[in-house]
Amino acid sequence: MRSLLYLGTALFMSQFLAAQTLNDVSYLTRSGLYGSARYTSMAGAFGALGGDLSAINDNPAASSVFLNSEVGGSVNFQTRQNQGLFSGTNQTTEDENLYFDQFGAVFVFNNTNEESPWSRVSAAINVNRIANFDQNAFVSGTNTSGIQDYFLYYADGITFEDIQLYDDETVSDIYRYLGDEVGYGAQQAFLGYQSYIIDPLSSDPGERSYVSNINSRQFRHDLDFINQGFHRKTSFNFSGLYQNKLHLGVNINRHRLEFSNEQRFFEGDHDLDSFVYDVNFNNSLISYGEGFSLQFGGILKLDNIRLGLGYDSTQWIDIRDQTQQELSTYRFEEGFEIKETIAPEITNSYDPYRLRIPSKTSFSFAYIINQSGLVSVEYSSQNLSNSRLSQNGGSSFLDAVSTEAKNTFEPVNTLKIGGEYRLKTLSLRAGYFYRTKNQERLTNNDQALTLGLGFDFGASSLNLSFVQFEQNKQLNFFSEGLTDAYTLRKDLTQITLSFNFKL
Secondary structure (H helix, E strand, C coil): CHHHHCCCCCEEEECCCCCCCHHHHHHHCCCCCCCCHHHHHCCCCCCCCCCCCCHHHHCHHHHHHCCCCEEEEEEEEEEEEEEEEECCEEEEEEEEEEEEEEEEEEEEEECCCCCCCEEEEEEEEEEEEEEECCEEEEEEEEECCCCHHHHHHHHCCCCHHHHCCCCCCCHHHHHHHHHHHCCHHHHHHHHHHHCCCEEECCCCCCCCCEEECCCCCCEEEEEEEEEEEEEEEEEEEEEEEECCCEEEEEEEEEEEEEEEEEEEEEEECCCCCCCEEEEEEEEEEEEEEEEEEEEEEEEEEECCEEEEEEEECCEEEEEEEEEEEEEEEEEEECCEEEEEEECCCCEEEECCEEEEECCEEEEEEEEEECCCEEEEEEEEEEEHHHCEEECCCCCHHHHHHHHHHHHHECEEEEEEEEEEEEECCEEEEEEEEEECCCECCCCCCEEEEEEEEEEECCCEEEEEEEEEEEEEEEEECCCCCCCCEEEEEEEEEEEEEEEEEEC
């Protein structure tokens, strides 16, 4: 029998990668406003300024602007109000966290050789969070589509014989067998059949068509999900000042990514004559990624004017995914209410694949107001429709997700404006951040207002920033079948404290 061939470990490798969806790509390709307090208080508008450890993340030429070697770090406190909008219903949740957001050091070497065109060179390393995935949210509303559409989609074409459970087999055995030998779709068909949501048209073992046992004209859908994780970039930086006018720099970046998504879906309010009702479907995804990218940048000094140019290469991130599923339903048989729980307790581990986050180009301008302050503007563009998923040997599923990303995502343009006014050892700062939506169907763009202040003690400095950030996403319940969209709005309040000292 099938089960005898697949007894043993509950962790197995599947050749049919189907963990990532467009929802996950939307999360993994986005970035936030993180870093040092001086950087965030001016909305990150440092492309033409430099002289800040987090500015190295945007423009590698930033490190040779430093006059002295320096070390610094930042802590970040966030409170988040999450609003989930679906079918005209708005649900709000709140959460908060404390993070160690940034740490870095820059080492400056002044050239005493007056004949050399390079008057200063620097080397730096900076570790900076560029995305934070933490979010607890809840979505609820009515719908005319049901969860049976999801299971019917995957069951179509799967033979009835493959998803039956024989006397000497367990749910875990067959779920594992299907994932290893047939694929993700067969696992979903198995869950749908064993929970009585779907049935074959006939009892023929070769039957490949299915019908639903759920009968309802309208459904209530609740989706409770918990996201956790980060995208962190470690930049190894080299920069130099040429002819005392042009800063040039390069970054070699190491990326580390961790992302977990736990979704608890509930469908209720079925018609009284529905054979199956009150469906709970839980899915969890854990992703681990390692990757690299390159950056090149320059800052040109023209009296009180600074001009900056930066280029971020494609980010190549190799990711491994693990998933788990559990499904339960209720039904009436012979006057008794029966709860059916299908809990394979199997972790699907998939072959690694590569996420390619598109390149980005930025242009920046700053005006230095003598010793009293400055104004800075930065514009960048990134075409997220060029996001790609790929795998050695090819994968039709990943190709389909990449095509969906190309047809759904749009170029994202970001505008940052920042200013600083100095009163001896005290600096007052403010900024504005604006980023266009990554999908046409989204209503609102992302935007943030920033404030901050800094104290210069000569050999050290203390900086504080306050950020109020509105972020918007459009997601789908599931990748297939039940694909209705919902909107997430995150109102983020962020306070960052940084301390730097000169070496």
